[in-house]
Amino acid sequence: LIELDGLFKTYEVGTQKVPALKNITIDVKETEYLAIMGPSGSGKSTLMNIIGCLDIPTEGSYRLKGREVGTLDDDELAEIRSAEIGFVFQTFNLLPRMTAFQNVELPLIYGRASRKGRSDRVWETIDAVGLKERAHHRPSELSGGQRQRVAIARALINRPSIILADEPTGNLDSTTGEEIMQIFRQLNNAGNTIILVTHEQYIAEHARRIVKLLDGEVASDTTA
Amino acid sequence: LIELDGLFKTYEVGTQKVPALKNITIDVKETEYLAIMGPSGSGKSTLMNIIGCLDIPTEGSYRLKGREVGTLDDDELAEIRSAEIGFVFQTFNLLPRMTAFQNVELPLIYGRASRKGRSDRVWETIDAVGLKERAHHRPSELSGGQRQRVAIARALINRPSIILADEPTGNLDSTTGEEIMQIFRQLNNAGNTIILVTHEQYIAEHARRIVKLLDGEVASDTTA
Numbered sequence: 001l002i003e004l005d006g007l008f009k010t011y012e013v014g015t016q017k018v019p020a021l022k023n024i025t026i027d028v029k030e031t032e033y034l035a036i037m038g039p040s041g042s043g044k045s046t047l048m049n050i051i052g053c054l055d056i057p058t059e060g061s062y063r064l065k066g067r068e069v070g071t072l073d074d075d076e077l078a079e080i081r082s083a084e085i086g087f088v089f090q091t092f093n094l095l096p097r098m099t100a101f102q103n104v105e106l107p108l109i110y111g112r113a114s115r116k117g118r119s120d121r122v123w124e125t126i127d128a129v130g131l132k133e134r135a136h137h138r139p140s141e142l143s144g145g146q147r148q149r150v151a152i153a154r155a156l157i158n159r160p161s162i163i164l165a166d167e168p169t170g171n172l173d174s175t176t177g178e179e180i181m182q183i184f185r186q187l188n189n190a191g192n193t194i195i196l197v198t199h200e201q202y203i204a205e206h207a208r209r210i211v212k213l214l215d216g217e218v219a220s221d222t223t224a
Numbered sequence: 225l226i227e228l229d230g231l232f233k234t235y236e237v238g239t240q241k242v243p244a245l246k247n248i249t250i251d252v253k254e255t256e257y258l259a260i261m262g263p264s265g266s267g268k269s270t271l272m273n274i275i276g277c278l279d280i281p282t283e284g285s286y287r288l289k290g291r292e293v294g295t296l297d298d299d300e301l302a303e304i305r306s307a308e309i310g311f312v313f314q315t316f317n318l319l320p321r322m323t324a325f326q327n328v329e330l331p332l333i334y335g336r337a338s339r340k341g342r343s344d345r346v347w348e349t350i351d352a353v354g355l356k357e358r359a360h361h362r363p364s365e366l367s368g369g370q371r372q373r374v375a376i377a378r379a380l381i382n383r384p385s386i387i388l389a390d391e392p393t394g395n396l397d398s399t400t401g402e403e404i405m406q407i408f409r410q411l412n413n414a415g416n417t418i419i420l421v422t423h424e425q426y427i428a429e430h431a432r433r434i435v436k437l438l439d440g441e442v443a444s445d446t447t448a
């Protein structure tokens with residue numbers, strides 16, 4: 001499904017080069033459940049952004065379902081992102097002037113579902129993350145963990161087959177975090193592929209495989 | 225130092241009332257080290273914002289060093305916030321067009337230190353949180369955990385006697401999180417008062433007292 005081969009990502013800050021990823025080679029098969037761990041700044045979000053087609057590598061190959069992502073044009077990338085990938089951002093990236101409901105509904109707006117069909121699905125997903133009573137609040141009227149759950153709901157609403165979650169429980173207490181992990185468990189059992197970044201060992205242990213990054217490189221790749 | 229008595233905070237969303245804090249009575253003495261825990265949405269950040277003079281209660285009393293905060297005018301509140309309180313926000317609140325260095329330096333700009341004196345102190349604090357190599361990056365050029373550490377450095381730069389940290393290790397791996405806890409430990413040993421919100425038990429155990437919130441109320445208040 002996902003084949004990264006000799007991937008490099010180097011940022012440029014003024015004249016300085018920041019090598020965020022070096023020589024990354026990882027294969028992820030359909031229905032896998034993978035956790036990515038590593039110290040702050042080790043390249044986890046950078047790797048997720050490339051897998052999620054939000055950024056392109058400086059060097060190396062990324063094949064998604066056999067297609068070389070670097071050769072796709074913007075429309076094809078946008079299509080993949082909306083149809084196949086659900087992305088939970090480390091910093092949520094919610095639209096501040098829309099309510100939780102509207103933020104979660106957004107990925108459905110250009111789809112084929114009727115307004116009633118959309119609304120039912122939005123309520124179902126908002127309920128699944130425990131936010132029914134907060135659906136009409138805007139992000140500034142929500143707690144940190146509530147915003148995180150809106151971001152999770154929005155990522156899942158289109159029933160993507162690949163779920164990329166960057167520290168999805170970072171702002172959640174252990175009970176609420178466990179409820180989110182239950183959702184991911186069900187989605188994986190249903191055949192979806194899950195890659196989650198976490199710095200918490202007990203969250204990583206929900207996955208069946210743990211890749212550890214260190215300074216932009218793969219330090220270990222362990223299957224349970 | 226901090227006396228909350230019968231504190232209520234109720235938000236209004238449209239016509240709906242959201243009772244975020246109910247009947248909170250807590251005393252915090254100088255040099256205490258207190259952790260606040262509780263489920264997502266239980267009122268922790270709301271409580272921190274009131275203690276930090278960033279928001280006012282709907283009802284009840286908050287005395288800081290014997291002065292009723294509700295009776296102070298905006299200038300007096302701004303003075304307290306800049307001189308006495310260092311606040312690490314759950315969502316960092318960094319200025320996007322400034323570098324990490326400039327963000328950390330900001331609270332010093334209106335003070336009495338010379339530019340060289342400021343610069344030395346900024347480098348010292350940036351180094352203490354492990355960000356020397358990233359000082360000239362802007363927030364969008366930093367990882368989540370690096371942004372969190374810029375927020376921490378900025379909160380500490382003015383050497384405030386009261387440190388309020390809202391989930392300061394939420395985006396940090398355990399090693400980096402431990403380094404931050406060491407800094408807090410040293411500051412507390414030096415006589416500063418620390419209140420930190422966390423949902424992680426092993427972080428809360430660094431404190432000497434744990435207050436647990438549930439649905440806006442104090443559910444337990446335990447001294448180690």
Ligand SMILES: Nc1ncnc2c1ncn2[C@@H]1O[C@H](COP(=O)(O)OP(=O)(O)OP(=O)(O)O)[C@@H](O)[C@H]1O
Nearest residue numbers: 141143144145146235244264265266267268269270
């Ligand atoms: N500006 C606001 N307007 C309306 N409701 C609000 C506002 N800010 C917070 N709330 C609500 O008040 C409650 C408490 O919010 P608060 O941010 O204090 O929670 P928290 O304990 O910090 O949660 P988390 O662990 O998720 O950060 C939440 O249910 C939230 O939806």
Ligand SMILES: Nc1ncnc2c1ncn2[C@@H]1O[C@H](COP(=O)(O)OP(=O)(O)OP(=O)(O)O)[C@@H](O)[C@H]1O
Nearest residue numbers: 011020040041042043044045046365367368369370
């Ligand atoms: N746009 C950018 N420009 C320059 N450097 C960047 C940029 N984005 C990230 N970096 C740097 O690349 C490195 C990897 O960043 P990344 O966000 O992938 O780390 P991370 O593993 O997700 O960290 P964290 O656990 O703190 O979220 C960091 O050292 C960061 O400073």
Ligand SMILES: [Mg+2]
Nearest residue numbers: 045090367368
């Ligand atoms: Mg990250």
Ligand SMILES: [Mg+2]
Nearest residue numbers: 143144269314
């Ligand atoms: Mg909060």
